[in-house]
Amino acid sequence: MSATEGFLHGLQLAFTPELLLTALIAAFVGTLIGVLPGLGAVAGAAIALPLTFMFDPVVGLVLIAGIYVGAQYGGSTGSILLNIPGDSTAVVATFDGYPMAQKGRAGPALAITAIGAFIASTIGLVFIVYSSGFVASFAITFNAVDYFALTAGGLLILARISGGTLAQGLLPMILGVVIATVGMESTSSYPRYTFGNLDLTLGIHIAVLAVGIYGVSEILYLIEDKRQRASYKKIRIKDLVPSRSEIRQSWGPWGRGSILGFILGTLPMPSATISTFVSYRMEKGIARNKSQFGKGAVQGLAGPEAANNSAAIGSIVPVLVLGLPFSAVLALMISAMIVHGIQPGPLMMEQQPDLFWSVIGALAIANVMLLVLNIPMIGIWVRILQIPRYILIPVIVLVASMGVFSVSNNMVNLYLMLALGAVGYFLRKYNYSLASMLVGFVLGPLIEDNFVRGMRVSQGDPAYFLSSTFAVVIWSVVVLIVIGAAVRTLLKRRAQRRLLDSTAK
Amino acid sequence: MTLEPRTEHEAEPGGENLETPPEEHVEGRRSGSVVFATLSLVLAVGYVWMAFDMPNGTSGDPGPGTWPRVTGIAWVGISVLALIESLKVVRTAPADLFPTGKSLKLVAFFSAATVAYVILLPILGAYIVSSVYMFYVIGLLRSKWDIRGGIYAVVFGVGASLIFIELLQVRLVAFPW
Numbered sequence: 001m002s003a004t005e006g007f008l009h010g011l012q013l014a015f016t017p018e019l020l021l022t023a024l025i026a027a028f029v030g031t032l033i034g035v036l037p038g039l040g041a042v043a044g045a046a047i048a049l050p051l052t053f054m055f056d057p058v059v060g061l062v063l064i065a066g067i068y069v070g071a072q073y074g075g076s077t078g079s080i081l082l083n084i085p086g087d088s089t090a091v092v093a094t095f096d097g098y099p100m101a102q103k104g105r106a107g108p109a110l111a112i113t114a115i116g117a118f119i120a121s122t123i124g125l126v127f128i129v130y131s132s133g134f135v136a137s138f139a140i141t142f143n144a145v146d147y148f149a150l151t152a153g154g155l156l157i158l159a160r161i162s163g164g165t166l167a168q169g170l171l172p173m174i175l176g177v178v179i180a181t182v183g184m185e186s187t188s189s190y191p192r193y194t195f196g197n198l199d200l201t202l203g204i205h206i207a208v209l210a211v212g213i214y215g216v217s218e219i220l221y222l223i224e225d226k227r228q229r230a231s232y233k234k235i236r237i238k239d240l241v242p243s244r245s246e247i248r249q250s251w252g253p254w255g256r257g258s259i260l261g262f263i264l265g266t267l268p269m270p271s272a273t274i275s276t277f278v279s280y281r282m283e284k285g286i287a288r289n290k291s292q293f294g295k296g297a298v299q300g301l302a303g304p305e306a307a308n309n310s311a312a313i314g315s316i317v318p319v320l321v322l323g324l325p326f327s328a329v330l331a332l333m334i335s336a337m338i339v340h341g342i343q344p345g346p347l348m349m350e351q352q353p354d355l356f357w358s359v360i361g362a363l364a365i366a367n368v369m370l371l372v373l374n375i376p377m378i379g380i381w382v383r384i385l386q387i388p389r390y391i392l393i394p395v396i397v398l399v400a401s402m403g404v405f406s407v408s409n410n411m412v413n414l415y416l417m418l419a420l421g422a423v424g425y426f427l428r429k430y431n432y433s434l435a436s437m438l439v440g441f442v443l444g445p446l447i448e449d450n451f452v453r454g455m456r457v458s459q460g461d462p463a464y465f466l467s468s469t470f471a472v473v474i475w476s477v478v479v480l481i482v483i484g485a486a487v488r489t490l491l492k493r494r495a496q497r498r499l500l501d502s503t504a505k
Numbered sequence: 506m507t508l509e510p511r512t513e514h515e516a517e518p519g520g521e522n523l524e525t526p527p528e529e530h531v532e533g534r535r536s537g538s539v540v541f542a543t544l545s546l547v548l549a550v551g552y553v554w555m556a557f558d559m560p561n562g563t564s565g566d567p568g569p570g571t572w573p574r575v576t577g578i579a580w581v582g583i584s585v586l587a588l589i590e591s592l593k594v595v596r597t598a599p600a601d602l603f604p605t606g607k608s609l610k611l612v613a614f615f616s617a618a619t620v621a622y623v624i625l626l627p628i629l630g631a632y633i634v635s636s637v638y639m640f641y642v643i644g645l646l647r648s649k650w651d652i653r654g655g656i657y658a659v660v661f662g663v664g665a666s667l668i669f670i671e672l673l674q675v676r677l678v679a680f681p682w
Contacts, residue, residue, distance in 0.1 A: 166590070167590045168587075168590075170586070171584065174576065178573075178576050178577070181576065185569035188560075190569035220612060220615075224604045224611075224612060390643045391657060393642065395661050397619060397622070398666075401623065402675060403669075406673065406675040411627055414626070418620060418623060429602060430541055451572065451575075455564060456566060458565075459564075460563065
């Protein structure tokens, strides 16, 4: 089956009432999560995760993927109208989106982000369709050495890039990896760190960890948030139409942002957020009207929004084709696959083409639905920004708690969720990266599996892990990023101290 | 009405903020970070200790204890690094790192109510506990407990329980009887 045939087949498969409804619900819930200030895509997807286990695999996957993409769409609404980003990916949208709203161009700003997101996601999907086969055929030759380098190295790079200092990235990463060792070891069935508790022999479920560290800590942050309810101006559909000049200024940034976002999306890093900052700098760098940036420049809004959405699509490639998630939401997607007995990886396209292509097809449909939901329903999204927190917070707690209980109908899950919530809250307070903890938790067992396989094949020779060119390249990049960045920070700090000393003298 | 954007405590990804914050904030944050890193170190040592009680296998055929030993030792090393960083690195400390005053009271009462909710859920059942929890938290966040809050509590508490227990067939305790 060629890529085009596969995609058309996926569209055909996705055109069932069940998947269409799923795509619509996912698009709606995702946008809702993105619009609500404070509740980010990860917390939202974590709370929705236990519910996905109750449905067919493809329904569950489309739900998670749709929520992920939808949250990127919705995140910028609060940024533009109220200067409140719904998520870290929407921070850059405040730079020029809010000034546009202050100048009375809120409607066009919202339309530029919605159309840009649609274009970027479409371009991203085209890239996925035509690159997946190539990446899969390359990945099929990977052995334990390559996979160990890709998973362990990728995790180290992610941890280094996500966190502030070296320890702020590495500590949550290793916590995620060690939490994953709780439960029965897969080959020998030896119980590790269960303390004689039978409920722990199956290990800690990702939904429990994700809802705990993201969901509970997010709720505590919402409670601490002292902001008052925001006021807004009504926006009518006719107010959404951008001027010709605004559209003309958007085409270039949309295109550049889409390509940049997709490339960054495939790399092991918090690409959706990083791509918005990189795109903003790029647009500012090439713009003729640099002085307008920060005052309502259309390019400063269009480029980053396209990059963010394209990165979200691009980051699905390593998940579907390599079975490797490099962001927190995609870690949830992988776990949803594993719970449903699906082994993501290069063989998925070959062995389960219907599942692979129907996910791609449903994403394309969800993308159209997002455009349809975002433009005409803008008035509703704006109203949703006003849902009182006193209702939102306890409702989230009820849904999260019952959802976590439903994972294995076990109260231990709820006790763990609370304990992990406290851990997540303190980790966030001290600037530790929660994403690397969640990704560490998902990749930990994969890394262990490839480590054990490698040791068996090599009869215990650790040098075997550097026996392939691919692995050597990956480890060189890891050394460069992890150690290189630490050395750079040390030099920077020393220079700063010298400067402070000379100023004091 | 103009609203301030949410205070972002996180440094830009990959970056590091080395500005010098007010001294009292640095001290508060530093002592918290030291406690956090020390706790992590103690737990890591305990984890490694337990890993050495597990079968290790051989280097050509690793046992279930091998990986926990590797990760445990890494955890100890990273905790030491975190401890050194928390003693040496001066980071920007936001003035409102932890809640104080009314905000602290809200967080404490909310947390206590949520713990009580989880403990009472299997005893009193989802319908009653969810409604009571909703009523209390709505009142706590609005600073008043009235009929409006009660209506919201019953609608959302009973509604959520109904969806999970009846529609999604989750085996939660419905009622105490």
